[in-house]
Amino acid sequence: MKSFTLYNPTKLVFGAGSASKISELVPSKARVLLVYGGGSVKKNGSYDQTIKALGKRKVVEFSGIEPNPEYETCLKAVEVIKKNKLDFIIALGGGSVIDACKFIASATLFKGKNPWSILTSYGTNIKEALPIGTVLTIPATGSEMNPNSVISRRATVEKLAFASDLVFPQFSILDPTFTLTLPERQISNGVVDAFVHVMEQYCTMPADAPIQDRFAESILSTLIEEGPKALKNKDDFAVRANIMFAATMALNKLICVGVPEDWSTHGIGHEITAVYGLDHAQTLAIVLPKILKYKSSQKGEKIVQLGKRVFGINEKSKKVAIEKTIDAIVKFFKKMKMKTELSQYGIGKDAPEKIADNFAKNNTAIGEHHDIMRDDIVKILSL
Amino acid sequence: MKSFTLYNPTKLVFGAGSASKISELVPSKARVLLVYGGGSVKKNGSYDQTIKALGKRKVVEFSGIEPNPEYETCLKAVEVIKKNKLDFIIALGGGSVIDACKFIASATLFKGKNPWSILTSYGTNIKEALPIGTVLTIPATGSEMNPNSVISRRATVEKLAFASDLVFPQFSILDPTFTLTLPERQISNGVVDAFVHVMEQYCTMPADAPIQDRFAESILSTLIEEGPKALKNKDDFAVRANIMFAATMALNKLICVGVPEDWSTHGIGHEITAVYGLDHAQTLAIVLPKILKYKSSQKGEKIVQLGKRVFGINEKSKKVAIEKTIDAIVKFFKKMKMKTELSQYGIGKDAPEKIADNFAKNNTAIGEHHDIMRDDIVKILSL
Numbered sequence: 001m002k003s004f005t006l007y008n009p010t011k012l013v014f015g016a017g018s019a020s021k022i023s024e025l026v027p028s029k030a031r032v033l034l035v036y037g038g039g040s041v042k043k044n045g046s047y048d049q050t051i052k053a054l055g056k057r058k059v060v061e062f063s064g065i066e067p068n069p070e071y072e073t074c075l076k077a078v079e080v081i082k083k084n085k086l087d088f089i090i091a092l093g094g095g096s097v098i099d100a101c102k103f104i105a106s107a108t109l110f111k112g113k114n115p116w117s118i119l120t121s122y123g124t125n126i127k128e129a130l131p132i133g134t135v136l137t138i139p140a141t142g143s144e145m146n147p148n149s150v151i152s153r154r155a156t157v158e159k160l161a162f163a164s165d166l167v168f169p170q171f172s173i174l175d176p177t178f179t180l181t182l183p184e185r186q187i188s189n190g191v192v193d194a195f196v197h198v199m200e201q202y203c204t205m206p207a208d209a210p211i212q213d214r215f216a217e218s219i220l221s222t223l224i225e226e227g228p229k230a231l232k233n234k235d236d237f238a239v240r241a242n243i244m245f246a247a248t249m250a251l252n253k254l255i256c257v258g259v260p261e262d263w264s265t266h267g268i269g270h271e272i273t274a275v276y277g278l279d280h281a282q283t284l285a286i287v288l289p290k291i292l293k294y295k296s297s298q299k300g301e302k303i304v305q306l307g308k309r310v311f312g313i314n315e316k317s318k319k320v321a322i323e324k325t326i327d328a329i330v331k332f333f334k335k336m337k338m339k340t341e342l343s344q345y346g347i348g349k350d351a352p353e354k355i356a357d358n359f360a361k362n363n364t365a366i367g368e369h370h371d372i373m374r375d376d377i378v379k380i381l382s383l
Numbered sequence: 384m385k386s387f388t389l390y391n392p393t394k395l396v397f398g399a400g401s402a403s404k405i406s407e408l409v410p411s412k413a414r415v416l417l418v419y420g421g422g423s424v425k426k427n428g429s430y431d432q433t434i435k436a437l438g439k440r441k442v443v444e445f446s447g448i449e450p451n452p453e454y455e456t457c458l459k460a461v462e463v464i465k466k467n468k469l470d471f472i473i474a475l476g477g478g479s480v481i482d483a484c485k486f487i488a489s490a491t492l493f494k495g496k497n498p499w500s501i502l503t504s505y506g507t508n509i510k511e512a513l514p515i516g517t518v519l520t521i522p523a524t525g526s527e528m529n530p531n532s533v534i535s536r537r538a539t540v541e542k543l544a545f546a547s548d549l550v551f552p553q554f555s556i557l558d559p560t561f562t563l564t565l566p567e568r569q570i571s572n573g574v575v576d577a578f579v580h581v582m583e584q585y586c587t588m589p590a591d592a593p594i595q596d597r598f599a600e601s602i603l604s605t606l607i608e609e610g611p612k613a614l615k616n617k618d619d620f621a622v623r624a625n626i627m628f629a630a631t632m633a634l635n636k637l638i639c640v641g642v643p644e645d646w647s648t649h650g651i652g653h654e655i656t657a658v659y660g661l662d663h664a665q666t667l668a669i670v671l672p673k674i675l676k677y678k679s680s681q682k683g684e685k686i687v688q689l690g691k692r693v694f695g696i697n698e699k700s701k702k703v704a705i706e707k708t709i710d711a712i713v714k715f716f717k718k719m720k721m722k723t724e725l726s727q728y729g730i731g732k733d734a735p736e737k738i739a740d741n742f743a744k745n746n747t748a749i750g751e752h753h754d755i756m757r758d759d760i761v762k763i764l765s766l
Contacts, residue, residue: 002398003397004395006395015387
């Protein structure tokens with residue numbers, strides 16, 4: 001394996017009723033901005049429990065964070081913080097709200113003239129940030145325990161990511177109860193998103209990193225086992241607990257240490273969302289199997305290992321093993337009620353070219369070998 | 384799974400040459416106590432690289448930490464810190480040195496009259512501690528990334544543990560190069576120690592915690608694969624890297640979250656060390672298989688799962704599967720050149736009674752069900 005740094009200071013407080021711990025985790029004199037998206041947090045109990053745990057602390061609410069959090073909205077939140085002299089941010093929701101809060105926390109204390117440069121510098125110009133706590137209601141992105149954030153800017157049609165150790169949440173409350181009221185589509189999306197997060201860090205080339213490989217396979221196996229159960233038994237707390245923990249471990253800087261990473265499925269997926277507006281996870285379920293097929297010579301050894309260890313596929317022929325493993329992934333996505341073809345969304349045959357063109361506007365090459373380019377994307381999406 | 388808190392702020396800096404990062408990780412104005420045991424750190428390169436990375440910082444050395452670190456020795460280190468007004472501790476060595484530094488860091492800032500009460504209170508009276516960094520030279524105990532410490536007191540023949548979030552190392556340097564010069568016995572000890580650490584957190588009763596189970600199995604499988612290679616190919620950096628990472632992950636508060644823990648093998652092992660002076664890991668290799676046999680009805684399901692997933696044992700009969708799995712563990716210990724019977728160390732047949740009596744002096748019951756008592760220990764050791 002390669003050299004690495006493993007660092008994650010977020011305190012995960014997991015279990016039923018864990019939101020009550022906010023009363024100990026937030027300083028008693030803190031002045032809090034409570035950030036959320038829409039009204040679902042008022043239905044699943046997370047809002048009430050958070051407010052109760054905050055007790056007599058000054059709390060100002062800021063709602064309306066978009067599913068793809070907007071720069072302009074975040075800047076409004078910064079103004080609310082400054083006006084009310086707040087010093088602690090609580091993100092109540094899923095990855096979008098948490099990503100927004102990471103930007104808000106950085107932009108509030110940013111000394112430069114243009115806060116957008118936080119994104120164009122990929123977070124390297126962040127010198128300080130307000131402390132953040134999160135109350136997670138959608139298991140999917142892992143943002144509750146990582147230093148990453150993605151922010152969109154409508155005016156310039158840009159969508160950029162940044163990362164900084166300064167925006168790791170100080171704590172994250174993970175109460176699986178809050179996920180019991182999620183609509184089916186968000187469960188499917190979350191499980192597939194977490195699955196593909198693992199694949200991006202795992203399914204590259206062998207790197208003599210057996211712990212990282214097996215940890216990745218652990219998360220994949222668990223998602224395959226528990227995901228379909230969540231769709232069948234909608235009030236099974238234990239299943240939701242396992243999915244919630246799996247999704248956090250899927251993208252918290254653990255399984256990526258010392259190994260190559262791919263992220264081409266995400267790269268192409270983002271373009272599909274940009275052009276056709278599909279949910280993030282919907283795009284991933286379409287792209288991943290095609291990437292694996294297209295890159296089966298480079299990724300072959302890891303696909304065979306995945307097939308053997310996770311899907312129990314034992315074939316003498318490497319070619320057959322690869323085919324069966326990719327088929328097994330497609331079957332799993334279908335079990336999670338995800339479509340795996342653009343055509344199933346009524347998207348026409350010109351889509352590969354359109355998506356590839358959009359990619360080529362701002363990117364040149366992606367993948368662990370940096371060799372997936374515009375024309376490869378056309379071929380991948382045409383498979 | 385049960386509710387839990389997952390928290391680990393230690394920054395792990397892993398890889399060849401990583402000690403050079405100390406120059407960034409320790410504040411430039413820090414006044415450092417550099418703590419180590421004997422002279423091995425001057426042979427494996429770790430001492431030289433640490434001193435070089437510390438540059439012009441004030442450094443006072445304190446050597447002579449014992450394999451079972453002594454309270455009295457630690458108090459001498461506290462005096463050196465106070466006399467020289469030092470404010471940062473670097474532990475250079477294995478688990479003993481790191482454990483000692485955790486106590487020294489706490490005792491230096493301890494306001495109470497009797498620092499031994501840090502141990503009798505299990506660390507609950509620690510209010511602050513000096514920052515600690517570590518440079519690990521022996522992969523085994525996991526102390527480099529956990530909040531635990533064990534300290535002995537010769538005067539009263541006591542050996543007590545404590546834990547505090549305040550003594551997590553701020554950083555730990557893991558350069559596998561430093562482990563290439565370890566004597567065979569320390570490699571064997573380290574691999575078996577890490578293996579048993581995992582078993583204590585894994586092999587209890589099913590707890591519907593598939594991520595934790597599979598992470599545990601990941602570490603066990605890796606130790607089984609890589610451990611014997613380390614004995615055969617003594618200069619294989621990649622093998623040592625995998626063992627080093629595995630040993631850290633084996634006891635860093637990750638795989639224990641939300642699941643029951645046993646620790647009876649350690650409990651009985653400590654008594655064997657106390658009475659007969661065997662190395663810690665030597666005692667574990669003797670006790671673990673016997674505990675698994677004695678508790679095979681309570682632990683049966685997990686033993687069968689371990690056999691299937693880690694050793695590839697597929698038997699219809701649960702009884703046969705359990706027997707074969709325990710045999711496979713014994714075979715692994717033998718491959719690691721560890722003895723698995725007290726008699727192989729020339730210890731007589733009166734040992735079980737003597738060890739059990741020593742246990743009964745300070746303990747009543749151990750194990751995940753708190754049902755292993757004095758007479759059980761006699762029966763276990765007589766198996």
